[in-house]
Amino acid sequence: MGDRIEKVSVIISKGSLEGIYPGLIMANGARAEGIEANLFFTFFGLDAIHKERFEHIKVATVGNPGMHMATMIGGLPGMSAIATRMLSKKMEAFDIPSIPEFVEMIADTGCGMFACKASVDLFGFTKVDFIDQVSDIITVGEFYERAAGGEIIFT
Template identity: 75%
Template sequence: MPDDPITKVSIIISKGSLEGIYPGLILANGARMEGIEANVFFTFFGMDAIHRERHEHVKVAAVGNPGLHLATWVGGVPGMSSIVTHQLAKKMEELDIPPIPEFVELIADSGAGLYACQASVDMFGLTRADFIDQVEDVITVGEFYERAAGGQIIFT
């Protein structure tokens, strides 16, 4: 007997770097493209993806990122993070992967629910107004679990 198909996912995006944010966005968009219900919960530095001023400036971490295969001191050269980010952004555009602000809007338009984490909002001294309009609400962890009921939870 085939396994039951996934019908609902709730994706948590907790990291603020480019490589921390994209996987969750791709999972959310991919879910909607398969007709799967999706919620995205942004917490800690992952909230940069929905922050009005910051979402256009998310970068690849050039320091402490062994995946880049750069010598540690090279990663620390001023501007290195921007260079690596620029290269990756160019490649992504070629592959028709949208920049973060456009991608988040696409996911919201696809009917996924976007939420910010109450604890992180309090911790960083933010308010609802700091977030893009597509964010439905700032919710507590308990409310997140209520919205996630009946589906899978994916932490990124």
């Protein structure tokens, strides 16, 4: 039992669809295993908990070699929206929840939700910009205090 992970703190720093899902899946999966989990949103990752933005998260079609798409094609107007719609449809078929549904469900699992103070200040946000499930806006020092004794996963 000694090598069991008891606690994880997952940092989500990117605001693209492919930047947000992995961290959410890691945190949700931890809770499903009975592992204590915290989610810490920083920089563009804040969009995942932003009331007006979390329903409009898009997949990056430029600067993303994984899309197997020429940069100029990916840069055409509306390309990101089309790719996002296609991917979302596919994810729905596999019963993967949308980001808003997923974030709310993860909060229900008892996972802590925190926003990074430096990024919140930088973007001029306040607590009312975020969904109610966000417990607090915390500094990096406070994050380390909360993460103490567990694993830290940066995404």
